[in-house]
Amino acid sequence: xxxxxxxxxxxxxxxxxxxxxxVTDDTRIERALPTIRHLxxxxxRPALISHLGRPKGEPDxxxxxxxxxxxxxxxxxxxxxxxxxxxxxxxxxxxxxLDGGVVLLENSRFYPGETKNDAGFSEELAxxxxxxxxxxxxxxxxxxxxxxxxxxxxxxAAGLLMEAEIDYLDGVLKDPGRPFVAILGGAKVSDKLxxxxxxxxxxxSLLVGGAMCFTFFKAMGYEIGDxxxxxxxxxxxxxxxxxxxxxxxxxxxxxxxxAMEEGAESQTVPVDGIPTGxxxxxxxxxxxxxxxxxxxxxxxxxxxxxxxxxxxxxFARGTEGVARAVADSGATSVVGGGDSVAAVNKLGLEDEMSxxxxxxxxxxxxxxxxxxxxxAELPDx
Ligand code: ADP
Ligand code: MG
Numbered sequence: 001x002x003x004x005x006x007x008x009x010x011x012x013x014x015x016x017x018x019x020x021x022x023v024t025d026d027t028r029i030e031r032a033l034p035t036i037r038h039l040x041x042x043x044x045r046p047a048l049i050s051h052l053g054r055p056k057g058e059p060d061x062x063x064x065x066x067x068x069x070x071x072x073x074x075x076x077x078x079x080x081x082x083x084x085x086x087x088x089x090x091x092x093x094x095x096x097x098l099d100g101g102v103v104l105l106e107n108s109r110f111y112p113g114e115t116k117n118d119a120g121f122s123e124e125l126a127x128x129x130x131x132x133x134x135x136x137x138x139x140x141x142x143x144x145x146x147x148x149x150x151x152x153x154x155x156x157a158a159g160l161l162m163e164a165e166i167d168y169l170d171g172v173l174k175d176p177g178r179p180f181v182a183i184l185g186g187a188k189v190s191d192k193l194x195x196x197x198x199x200x201x202x203x204x205s206l207l208v209g210g211a212m213c214f215t216f217f218k219a220m221g222y223e224i225g226d227x228x229x230x231x232x233x234x235x236x237x238x239x240x241x242x243x244x245x246x247x248x249x250x251x252x253x254x255x256x257x258x259a260m261e262e263g264a265e266s267q268t269v270p271v272d273g274i275p276t277g278x279x280x281x282x283x284x285x286x287x288x289x290x291x292x293x294x295x296x297x298x299x300x301x302x303x304x305x306x307x308x309x310x311x312x313x314x315f316a317r318g319t320e321g322v323a324r325a326v327a328d329s330g331a332t333s334v335v336g337g338g339d340s341v342a343a344v345n346k347l348g349l350e351d352e353m354s355x356x357x358x359x360x361x362x363x364x365x366x367x368x369x370x371x372x373x374x375x376a377e378l379p380d381x
Contacts, residue, residue, distance in 0.1 A: 003044035006130040013138035014050035023071040035135045035159035047103035057112035092128040108146045122149025135159025138359040140374030147374035168355040177299035185210025186305025194368035209283045209307035227280040253284030281315040282308025288321035295325040304337040327352035336363035
């Protein structure tokens, strides 16, 4: 797009955690900077819009964008003019008055029309602008006014982060360097059936940890104690195991404890020896070694879902071992999912991954092969 002198509405994902008026994790703001800087260097007049939290379609100071504006200004090193509105005459006036820097509009979810993708609200949003850029991959699985409505009303393009998200995920799903090793964990099989199915269609091996492995073990007839299990999914688990055969790699040992809490007494047991009354809360060291062998030989890696209850130190070693193996592998590595990304960040390994997706739900839906409304609206080129 030729953006010089143009008024550009940029949908960003500034849905960041805020505590006591301070942004506590500014990753999503950082990740939007390349697009903002690009627009500024090309002489555009950008106004940024995002949702923040879950206000109920009306202004709520708790979710105002002011803390985001302050952090953005510091990271960008350019003036940020924050408005208390997202639509109306003030927007055009602010753009006219812009002398370098950017406008930051108020929380899009202060308006009931946002989540309804309301035509009137979309018109109002689009009115002051010449162009629309969507850099909010994390919101692309929602058909809202700021992701779809405005894209239908203005010439639209993907931002640089959106492009990187799609390129990395497409690279993994459509043409991965082989061997392609997928790693899945987290809480529930049911959340991720579509993801498992889709990855089984393309991965050379699928390593399964987290709580979801116990549904597989129960389906195999093992005693799983009090481990998390989804009894409604035993048949699905069997079917997936039949389909995957030896491409599905399950843990060989697990760390068990009587309770999911800090300080609980824990022990490592083989997966066919989980004692009654205990719950599996992490993969064991032999499993880490086994997974590491697969990971170190991989050319492409996709990882979603922690290997254990990483929030508690005693059950974080499996996730840490896998994260370090991925970091050391030299493979093209893509990490998606809110908690998985939090785990990688907690370990300080974020710079060792090729790509960390900013879209939790969106990245999983994309891997499942679902069409994301906010992506579908954008031109292919
Ligand atoms: P993501 O957000 O990366 O997609 P999920 O939300 O699916 O991941 O799963 C993350 C959660 O799974 C974490 O809160 C973690 O504590 C939990 N979890 C992982 N392993 C276990 C387990 N063995 N038992 C219970 N919970 C687990
Ligand atoms: Mg999660």
